[in-house]
Amino acid sequence: MSHLNYITFLSPLAVVGTAMIVLFLLLLLLLLYKENKARKKITNELFLKNDWFHKITNRLGDGIIATDSKGVITMINTSASSITGWQKQEALGSHINSVFKITDQQTKAKLVNPVLDAIEKNKNIPLVNHALLQQKDGNCLCIDNSGAPLHNNKGEVVGGVLLFRDLTAKKRAEDPLHNINLKLESKVGARTPEEVESDIFSTAVLGSIPSHIAVIDNDGRIIAVNKSWENYAKNNGETNLEHGSIGSNYFDACEKSILLGDSFTERALKGIKSVFNKEKDKFEFQYPCHTPNEQQWFNLSASQFGDENLQVVLVRKDITDRELAKQANKISESNYRRLFESAKDGILILDANTGMIEDVNPYLIHKLGFSYDYFIGKELWEIGLFQDAKASKIAFEELQRKEYIRYEDLPLKTKEGQHLKVEFISNVYWADHKKVIQCNIRDITERVAAERNLKESERRLKEAQAISHTANWEINLVTNENNWSDEFYQIFGLERGDIEPCKASFLNLINPANRLQADKSMQEVFDEFKDSSFDFSFTAKDGSLKNACSEWQFEYDKNNVPVRLYGIIQDTTERKAVEEKLERQNKELKKANAELDRFVYSTSHDLRAPLTSLMGLIDIIDEDLAEAEIDQKERINMMKQSIAKLDNFIEDIIDYSRNSRTEIEENEINFKEIINQSYQSLKYMEGSARIAIEVVVEQTGKFISDKRRIQLTLNNLISNAIKYQDKAKLNPYIIITVFTDMEKAIITVEDNGIGIAEEKQAKIFEMFYRATLLSIGSGLGLYIASEAISKLAGTISLKSKQGGKTTFTVTIPNLLKINQTR
């Protein structure tokens, strides 16, 4: 509208001038347009470059994150986004430390972020292997990572680049370039609005990537390379697959190499061309590239790139480390395999995520008798290691949490139904960048049985020690440690822990009277290394005096140096009592034997004497038969006496032998009746008619004892009283009294006979002892009586005076009472 106004109101000169101005303006507009067009072209190129940058970075498979100098994320590629789990929008503008958290795989220590490290130190931070990256959802991933600083064109640090790779086998197996159909963002990011800046940034990022990157067009011309490609080409000669600077022809260089017989290049070129021909979206090829000095491997990938003109981006990665690791892995894998297969423990490998069995070693297959396939895909409870799925799950969760579990004693059943006891140890570890669960299963059936046997024999030993009151002790002569068995403390009435087991404590336990000797004996032991023993006594807790003995031996090492002193302590109290009893019995037996010996001779003598007398008399009668018969009557009388004596003697012997050999026969005793019987049997004895007998019996209640033995005793006492009556006295008498109660009977036989001299009284109950010159008795009567009474657990005693009164007192226990008590 303004132009029209000029034409209408101005002069022709003015019109010409105006036209000139318009022309100028048009020219200006044209220039402006042209300039604009040129700028647009530049902008497009830049944009194209940015587009390249994204396409390239997104195609790398490696995670790339760029930050500004403060660590705020300015760029994140698709791989980085998928590895970290952070969406691009969320990540951009966040601090690197909140997106990329890494810890040491082994120590779990937090690691310094390499990009921050690179910015701070202004230098490249090399690859760190085996870091654990915590993903956004909390899962952990094994990665390696490196960092590099970014510079502006003035060389100042303006930020950094973080490069990282997912190392898990699973991730690696995935094709990173399959993610390329993600839509590209039209802008590089909110933080890089200015294209020039963006260009510098992109170049810097690509330059920091260790992979060699080149873009070639349809004709094989290299139209772009990154710093790594350029550097490598410069250093290694521009030949073969490593060929190329911008403007040169990659295909031509390859053809040359093929003509020289390089088959790798031939295959590579064929593959790259197939991408150009759209036969393939992508071609990947690994090849060795060894120089005399070093071995090197590369992974070359070619993929389509560019919308209008078909271009291919070549990404060449040095995979030498990986290849070398692979080779090393192969060796360790085969070592591991050998271990796994030859192990004498069962080994199961589980999937760390599902808990299912992935592998089982031959030993376990053989042990349990199932096939390999039986195990695979099963959970632990399904093969019987845990009671049920729930128990298995609990164990599995514990394992996930602690990364180690151990069960001392789990049951396991073989296919044949045999029950095994197994020790189960399981741990989680990273192998080949993957979480693995290994379970070691050891058959401890025999060990458990052996342990049980050991426990059992220890228990038996303890029992045996308790029964025999034997304790054991030992001193380690190297460490000077003392050890006493439980029974040791028990013998002394102590508890373990009451006193310190040592020599001084032991000496304190034993009787002061034995202490000095014991100390001396023990000192000798150490001085002379003598195996020996000693007896001692001690006061038990209940105050009783007990006997014990200690015996010991030395143990020597191979150099004959004593290393251990061990021994026993035995409570010999009971044994000693038994021994004493035995000794006493032995003495009694010896005495009895001696008596028997004497008995045999005395008996034969006393049996012979009357007989020889008889013979002598008969001889005389025989010789004198022709003589007058006046003495015949007296001689016959003498013969009678001899025979009577022999008769009595034999009777005594029978009594004696009966008493010593027969057991007590329990009868109810009527003392009046017994005394009467004695009197009846003795009333024809010489002199009995002259003697007055008085009997007083106070018997209350039942009295139980051996009738025959009481009868024998009374016969002896009464007949003695008759035999040894004092003929000089006018009123010879015998007074017999009996008193009984529930406990005992007290019998007294009193006479006023010739009496027994005091010095003879001690011997009166001895065998064949005759206190008087009157040879009426056998010397056995009182002996037999006292033996009979002691057999009834009674006592016999006498009170007498030569020429005075003699009183025998017999006390016999009532067996009724004893039986009742029993």
Added chain:
Amino acid sequence: MKHILLIDDNTIDNYINKVIISKAKIAHLITTKNSGLEALAFLTTLHASGKSFPEIIFLDLQMPEMDGFQFLDQYTKFSEEAKKNSNIYMLTSSNNPEDVKKAGDCLSIKNFFNKPLSSELVAQI
């Protein structure tokens, strides 16, 4: 003719022996004593009155109060002069070997006989 002393607690044996010896007609006097003590008392009396001991003494072994050996212990205490013509013969029914041995060891015993005494045995003496 000799004086013979019989020491035996058994009076019947003393009687029998006295009859046998008297029949052998070797003794002008036969004395019997019923115990060692009695015999010792008798010998002491003889010794005191200056009379000689019996030429032959028959001694029993087993006697109450003082047996034959205990008698010998006392007998040896008499003077040699008193004992010089006297011979002691053990006359016992014991066959205990210990007694026999003990008698053999005893110097004052001339011989050891088992009862009964027979006229033949007396004739030997």
